[in-house]
Amino acid sequence: MQQKQQIIGLIIAAVCVGFFLIHAESTAKQNLEKARANLGRHLFYDTRLSYNLTKSCVSCHDPFLAFTDGYRTSSGADGYNVKHNALSLLNVKYRTKYTWANPAVVSLQMQIQFPFFNEHPTELGWKGQEQIILNRFSTDANYQQLFKLAYPGQKKPINTANIQQAIIAFEEQLVTYNAPYDQYLKGDLLVMNQQAIAGLKLFGSNKLGCMKCHVWEQPFETNVAKFSSGIRIPSLRNIMITAPYMHDGSLENIFAVFQHYEEKYSLNLNKKEQQELIAFFNALTDTSYLSNKELLNPFQYQ
Numbered sequence: 326m327q328q329k330q331q332i333i334g335l336i337i338a339a340v341c342v343g344f345f346l347i348h349a350e351s352t353a354k355q356n357l358e359k360a361r362a363n364l365g366r367h368l369f370y371d372t373r374l375s376y377n378l379t380k381s382c383v384s385c386h387d388p389f390l391a392f393t394d395g396y397r398t399s400s401g402a403d404g405y406n407v408k409h410n411a412l413s414l415l416n417v418k419y420r421t422k423y424t425w426a427n428p429a430v431v432s433l434q435m436q437i438q439f440p441f442f443n444e445h446p447t448e449l450g451w452k453g454q455e456q457i458i459l460n461r462f463s464t465d466a467n468y469q470q471l472f473k474l475a476y477p478g479q480k481k482p483i484n485t486a487n488i489q490q491a492i493i494a495f496e497e498q499l500v501t502y503n504a505p506y507d508q509y510l511k512g513d514l515l516v517m518n519q520q521a522i523a524g525l526k527l528f529g530s531n532k533l534g535c536m537k538c539h540v541w542e543q544p545f546e547t548n549v550a551k552f553s554s555g556i557r558i559p560s561l562r563n564i565m566i567t568a569p570y571m572h573d574g575s576l577e578n579i580f581a582v583f584q585h586y587e588e589k590y591s592l593n594l595n596k597k598e599q600q601e602l603i604a605f606f607n608a609l610t611d612t613s614y615l616s617n618k619e620l621l622n623p624f625q626y627q
Contacts (some may be wrong), residue, residue, distance in 0.1 A: 341571060358494065360474040363619075365495030367471060368488055370622045373461045375402045376450030382440070382492065385411040388614070388621055391563035392499060397574030405446035407410070410574035412559065413567055416542065418497040422550035425557050425572040433493045441489065451485070459483055470551050488498075502544035504562065504611035517608050524605025525597055579603060 336444040350446035368374055369382040386392040386401040392414035398406040409425040420429055423436035430436050440448040451458060463483045475491055506525075508516045517525070526534045538558050542548045551558045556572045570576040578584055584598055586592055594602075618626040 347512055357477075360471075361476075361491050361494040362498050363492065363495075363623075364468075364471045365491035366498075366619065367468070367623050368492050369495050370624060374458070374488075375447055376454040376458060376550040377402050377448075380449060384620070386414050391415055393567045395568070395600070397569050401443070401446045401448040402450045403447045407443075407446060407448065407574050409461050410569065412595070413563060414499050415562065416499070416500055416548075416560070418500060419542070419545065419547050420550065420553075421547060422557055426555055427555075428550070428552060433496060434489070436494060437489050441485075455485055459485070459488075462488075499614065500545075501611045501614040502542075503613045504607040505551075506541070506605075507544060507611070509608070518604065520601050520604040522526050522605075522609045524601035524603070527601055527607075530606055531593060560608055561606070563608055563612075565603070566612070579606065 368384075372381045374381050380402045380433070385394045387394055394411045396408060396411070399411045400406050401421055412425065417423070417433065421431060423430045423433060424439075426473055429489075441451040444452055458515075462472070468483070472482040472487065476487055479487075505516045505521070508575050517580065527533060538551065538553060538563050546562075563568075568576075568578050570579075571585075572584050574580050580599070583602075587594060614620055
């Protein structure tokens with residue numbers, strides 16, 4: 326009997342040790358992910374990331390504009406504009422395509438090469454300037470500590486690959502699925518007013534057929550991108566704070582969008598219907614992420 330109890334005791338002890346090790350490993354992994362995202366946050370907002378100290382990721386992806394920039398097309402470090410309007414980075418973790426017109430770009434790791442190494446036009450301007458840029462961070466005591474925490478065990482953690490990986494880790498934190506329409510779909514039928522609900526019905530009606538192209542993203546699920554005439558159909562989340570519209574930013578405001586589709590499809594939208602659609606679009610706005618200071622500029626918000 327005593328021997329049996331000892332065996333049971335050993336088994337229980339082994340199980341407890343196993344759970345402890347699993348918990349410790351999970352905690353260590355979480356701490357590492359947090360450290361990398363924190364490093365990425367600093368890099369995302371730091372103009373030292375560009376060869377001439379003029380641009381950072383936030384130059385084109387402002388958190389107060391749903392991580393877009395409010396311009397028709399963004400300008401790079403040399404002042405020349407890129408071809409397309411800046412896409413929002415919110416919920417980028419759940420995308421399958423990452424540019425307006427190149428469906429072959431299927432990961433953030435592939436996408437991030439463009440702002441780093443594009444030359445026509447230059448965006449951040451890393452080509453031929455890598456070591457100069459890396460030296461800025463390697464001689465900074467704060468970054469030395471941030472890299473050490475994010476990449477423990479590496480003798481020379483301040484390198485291009487780690488910088489890109491850290492920025493991606495930060496971008497994957499930009500998740501927000503709490504728009505009034507999200508709440509409405511969860512069963513809160515009072516969160517949207519009657520005008521917004523009328524706009525929702527109009528949006529999905531045969532008269533407009535918007536949902537043939539614009540399918541609402543399911544929260545925390547991979548959302549497969551669609552393309553039309555070689556251009557990616559964008560998410561409508563935060564549409565009311567991400568003007569100008571279209572891949573080239575050619576439509577200045579939402580009324581220009583209505584006019585564009587009126588001319589294209591003869592929708593015959595009256596003013597009442599336009600206001601209903603706008604009320605619905607406002608229900609797609611979610612800026613709750615702004616309350617999380619860990620997503621904002623670390624040089625302004627600690």
